[in-house]
Amino acid sequence: MSVSIPGLEDAGCIMLFGYNPAASHPIVARRIVRAKQKGAKIIVIDPRYIETARIADIYIRINNGSNIAFLNAFANACVEGGYIDKEFIEEHTTGFDAWYETIKKYTPENTQKITGVDPATLRAAAKMYATSETGSVLGYGMGVCQQLQNVETVHTIASLACVTHNIGRPNSGVAPVRGQNNVQGSCDMGMLPNMYPGYQKVTDPKVREKFAKAWGVPVEKLSDHIGYRLTDVGENAAAGKVHAFYNFGEDPLQTEPDADELKKQLQGLDLLICQDIFMTQTCEIADVILPGTSWGEHDGVFSASDRTFQRFTAAVPPKGECRHDWQIFSEISTRMGYPMHYENTKEIWDEMRSLCPNFYGATYEKMEGLGYAQWPITSTDPDDHGTPTLFLGGTFTTPDHKAHLMAHDWEHPTELPDEDYPLILCTVREVGHYSCRSMTGNCKALSVLADEPGFIQIHPEDAAARGIEDGQIVRAWSRRGETYTRAHLNPRINKGTVYMTYQWWVGKCNRLTLHHTDNRSHTPEDKFSACNVEAIADQTWAEKHVAKEYAELKGRLADEAAAQEVAPKGEPVLA
Amino acid sequence: MANKFIVPDPGVCIGCKTCMAACLAKHDRGGEMAIPRLSVTYTLTVSAPVACHHCMDAPCVNACPVGALYEDPANHRVAIRQERCIGCRSCVMACPFGAVDIVTRTEPLVAGCEVFGTHEKAYVIKCDLCVDRPEGPACVQACLTKSLRLMDEDELARMQAQKRTDAVAGAGELSSIAGARIA
Numbered sequence A: 001m002s003v004s005i006p007g008l009e010d011a012g013c014i015m016l017f018g019y020n021p022a023a024s025h026p027i028v029a030r031r032i033v034r035a036k037q038k039g040a041k042i043i044v045i046d047p048r049y050i051e052t053a054r055i056a057d058i059y060i061r062i063n064n065g066s067n068i069a070f071l072n073a074f075a076n077a078c079v080e081g082g083y084i085d086k087e088f089i090e091e092h093t094t095g096f097d098a099w100y101e102t103i104k105k106y107t108p109e110n111t112q113k114i115t116g117v118d119p120a121t122l123r124a125a126a127k128m129y130a131t132s133e134t135g136s137v138l139g140y141g142m143g144v145c146q147q148l149q150n151v152e153t154v155h156t157i158a159s160l161a162c163v164t165h166n167i168g169r170p171n172s173g174v175a176p177v178r179g180q181n182n183v184q185g186s187c188d189m190g191m192l193p194n195m196y197p198g199y200q201k202v203t204d205p206k207v208r209e210k211f212a213k214a215w216g217v218p219v220e221k222l223s224d225h226i227g228y229r230l231t232d233v234g235e236n237a238a239a240g241k242v243h244a245f246y247n248f249g250e251d252p253l254q255t256e257p258d259a260d261e262l263k264k265q266l267q268g269l270d271l272l273i274c275q276d277i278f279m280t281q282t283c284e285i286a287d288v289i290l291p292g293t294s295w296g297e298h299d300g301v302f303s304a305s306d307r308t309f310q311r312f313t314a315a316v317p318p319k320g321e322c323r324h325d326w327q328i329f330s331e332i333s334t335r336m337g338y339p340m341h342y343e344n345t346k347e348i349w350d351e352m353r354s355l356c357p358n359f360y361g362a363t364y365e366k367m368e369g370l371g372y373a374q375w376p377i378t379s380t381d382p383d384d385h386g387t388p389t390l391f392l393g394g395t396f397t398t399p400d401h402k403a404h405l406m407a408h409d410w411e412h413p414t415e416l417p418d419e420d421y422p423l424i425l426c427t428v429r430e431v432g433h434y435s436c437r438s439m440t441g442n443c444k445a446l447s448v449l450a451d452e453p454g455f456i457q458i459h460p461e462d463a464a465a466r467g468i469e470d471g472q473i474v475r476a477w478s479r480r481g482e483t484y485t486r487a488h489l490n491p492r493i494n495k496g497t498v499y500m501t502y503q504w505w506v507g508k509c510n511r512l513t514l515h516h517t518d519n520r521s522h523t524p525e526d527k528f529s530a531c532n533v534e535a536i537a538d539q540t541w542a543e544k545h546v547a548k549e550y551a552e553l554k555g556r557l558a559d560e561a562a563a564q565e566v567a568p569k570g571e572p573v574l575a
Numbered sequence B: 001m002a003n004k005f006i007v008p009d010p011g012v013c014i015g016c017k018t019c020m021a022a023c024l025a026k027h028d029r030g031g032e033m034a035i036p037r038l039s040v041t042y043t044l045t046v047s048a049p050v051a052c053h054h055c056m057d058a059p060c061v062n063a064c065p066v067g068a069l070y071e072d073p074a075n076h077r078v079a080i081r082q083e084r085c086i087g088c089r090s091c092v093m094a095c096p097f098g099a100v101d102i103v104t105r106t107e108p109l110v111a112g113c114e115v116f117g118t119h120e121k122a123y124v125i126k127c128d129l130c131v132d133r134p135e136g137p138a139c140v141q142a143c144l145t146k147s148l149r150l151m152d153e154d155e156l157a158r159m160q161a162q163k164r165t166d167a168v169a170g171a172g173e174l175s176s177i178a179g180a181r182i183a
Helices: A006-010 A026-037 A051-055 A067-080 A086-092 A096-103 A119-130 A150-163 A183-188 A205-215 A230-238 A259-267 A325-335 A345-355 A444-449 A460-465 A539-562 B018-026 B059-063 B090-094 B138-142 B153-174
Strands: A013-017 A041-046 A058-061 A136-140 A173-176 A244-248 A271-276 A288-291 A300-303 A308-312 A423-428 A455-458 A473-477 A482-489 A497-501 A529-535 B005-008 B039-042 B047-050 B069-072 B077-080 B101-111 B114-125 B148-151
Touching (some): A006 A026, A013 A119, A026 A041, A026 A051, A041 A051, A041 A119, A067 A096, A067 A119, A067 A150, A119 A136, A136 A150, A150 A173, A230 A259, A300 A345, A444 B018, A455 A460, A473 A539, A482 A539, B018 B039, B018 B138, B090 B101, B138 B148
Parallel strands (some): A013 A136, A136 A173, A423 A497
Antiparallel strands (some): A423 A529, A455 A497, B069 B077, B101 B114
16 A cells, blocks of 8 residues: 555545455554544445444445446546646646546446435545545555456546545555455565566566576576466366466465366366465365464564565464475475575575565564564665655656556446346455454354354345345355355345355355456456345254254365374474 | 443444454353353444443342342442353343343263263353453453443543533523623
């Protein structure tokens, strides 16, 4: 994000768009509560009446799948109201006229049937966002990124911040949040098919030369083309393009869309390696499992969504055969012909920052204890903690240092509801359980608060029409598959929509979700699939059925894991 | 001295259930049930936890036929004698807040050092104000947004006094005598 998370408290206005911090990042939700207590205006635009909507000055209930139509009308209202900063646009941006050619077609009135938003309310929100004296922050989450027009929506949001001059000055900017813990860190460290650490392109020959020299390998050994994305691995395996998959710290059979199909595709691989700390469903079908260490057993550095590096240290030593991820990678690399050896994570970190100018000042010493370093950070001066706000003064990282305004036309989501599948399924987060649930599901307190078969949130009117009562087990199905889960009647959601969290093993929403990715970010359209839900008359049978499915799955995973419950003799197998 | 109770500020509550997790963890020990004693409850517009109010004339105490629930003035609360609970659920019916629950657990039937079999032992599950916890109630300490506080007689009196001050400030406008208003 262009702003810092602590800085949210000093914003004059915070507008949340497709982001529910109370469920995804309660710590950010707390900052927003404090901002409100300090006098900030809060605008929430979401298909659900989320927790933050309760303290919002303006809440706008938007129809699912209408993001671009809404934001274009919002930008239109900003221009129409005279809330744009012409001087900033003139000096620090390019492409305004072409941008406005698209924007002017979308008025609050003519988009109302797409967005479901009252034009007067939209105009009031546009005025509040664009005219805040201390500056506005526009926060967005997976409600933007996991849509068909995800990249387009990001362009539109950035352009909106530019034309209203809510970027390039303190206490204002765009605040995209990450969907998982340390996704920012994975990207920063080059765990992407197109980037080396520090966002240095694999297609840039100069970058390749630099890394080849540092690693002591001939430059032709480093790949010069962009690799496959995780979300395309299944299809590529089925097409015979991918033969082996080294899966590390992920449970794609739980977290990726159309899970039943993905399972078939992954089962066709020649080699599937899983590196994990628990026996997940993906580990179950793996050829080789490499036992890693958990967050309490290793040390390292996390990056927060706001580019802040923070060090963490081990609380307990690893058990049994488990090795730290970096040790496993080093040993595999050595066996494959490239001797790799590090004494500790600091050595790896120092090598990394020597190759990444934007991270160079983030020394371990600076991050000692509760210390931190926020990139870009080039100086090793102990008192320099980096850059809380990006683009100050309107200087951008483009070649001409200007923001390039972009606008796009709205398109409807891929799979629209119809007679057979009349409900829109949207996948979301819930507080308490996290990601594929392999970690939080093993935490007693969190399991007591919420357990299998999970929940499907349904509007009370949709539930009544189907004879579904709160807490009952229901059957949900789509063109891809079916699942059994517990109904949670929720008046805070749009009628005609249902919401499921993607971590439940028995009530697995990803058996239902559509696998459709865009061709730039390759992020699946998790926020919009068509499905249906029905009541089950025999609830006694249903309860027994889900309990049996859960017990069977746990039993299978325990049996798979049992092979490893042998006390290691002498040196671990890998050594 | 009046009883104390846990009060949420629903405006500040973000519905995150950290209070429930903290409560559960506090009671996850021998002889107790690992169940949260408060439940975050959501309506269309409000999110807030509901917990025992430790009523001064408590319906649950009045309804309990065996004295499993009783007024405990020394600790400013309604307390529980688990060994007396017979699981009749009169307290569950009587509580106007839905803040009391009864759960059972299978336990050995023991006489002397002899085990004769098992039986279902009933437990009253409700807020005990964490009186055995030096830092005070676990939920209050754990709340991310400081939405929860322990309300006692003094705090209640302060709130009342403030409300009276606010109310009378407006009443000044109603004065029938010119000059009574301070410009």
